[in-house]
Amino acid sequence: MGSRSDWPTMRHAANTLEALGIPFEARVVSAHRTPLRMVEYAHAARGRGLAAIIAGAGGAAHLPGMVAALTPVPVLGVPVESAALKGVDSLHSIVQMPGGVPVATFAIGKAGAINAALFAAAMLAVTDKAIEARLDAWRRAQTDNVPDLPEDLPTE
Numbered sequence: 166m167g168s169r170s171d172w173p174t175m176r177h178a179a180n181t182l183e184a185l186g187i188p189f190e191a192r193v194v195s196a197h198r199t200p201l202r203m204v205e206y207a208h209a210a211r212g213r214g215l216a217a218i219i220a221g222a223g224g225a226a227h228l229p230g231m232v233a234a235l236t237p238v239p240v241l242g243v244p245v246e247s248a249a250l251k252g253v254d255s256l257h258s259i260v261q262m263p264g265g266v267p268v269a270t271f272a273i274g275k276a277g278a279i280n281a282a283l284f285a286a287a288m289l290a291v292t293d294k295a296i297e298a299r300l301d302a303w304r305r306a307q308t309d310n311v312p313d314l315p316e317d318l319p320t321e
């Protein structure tokens with residue numbers, strides 16, 4: 166993520182990966198403020214065996230696109246909600262990549278962070294039966310937890 170201030174959003178991605186038993190690391194790396202750290206991180210990603218990079222940033226969110234430009238590892242971009250423009254700036258910055266440098270872009274904020282983690286899990290599940298089973302169980306639990314009534318009926 167681009168800043169520690171993104172962690173309240175990006176921790177939802179971390180929590181989801183943890184719930185699915187998928188090892189991950191969380192790092193602050195900024196295209197603007199720590200450009201060399203970003204280049205080093207992205208260049209090392211494939212050699213370190215990273216399967217995906219979930220990049221969350223807000224405002225002028227150049228981080229996901231710049232990381233995607235530097236590594237062949239799939240980049241999943243999460244637009245973090247910004248104070249001034251409610252994350253629409255982040256969304257547009259991440260989604261409007263030029264042809265040839267893809268970033269898979271998710272919804273603004275918490276839902277996007279969760280879905281990026283679930284999407285990464287789905288990619289891994291293609292070749293990992295254990296992750297596939299845990300993802301299936303997660304989805305079943307989600308379905309089971311959706312009540313079919315809008316509120317509890319009053320008890321007599």
Ligand SMILES: Nc1c(C(=O)O)ncn1[C@@H]1O[C@H](COP(=O)(O)O)[C@@H](O)[C@H]1O
Nearest residue numbers: 167168170195196197222223226227228
């Ligand atoms: N968009 C980027 C990048 C980047 O794209 O590299 N680095 C930091 N930021 C964003 O700036 C916002 C405000 O950061 P601060 O709260 O630290 O001022 C954060 O949402 C961060 O992702």
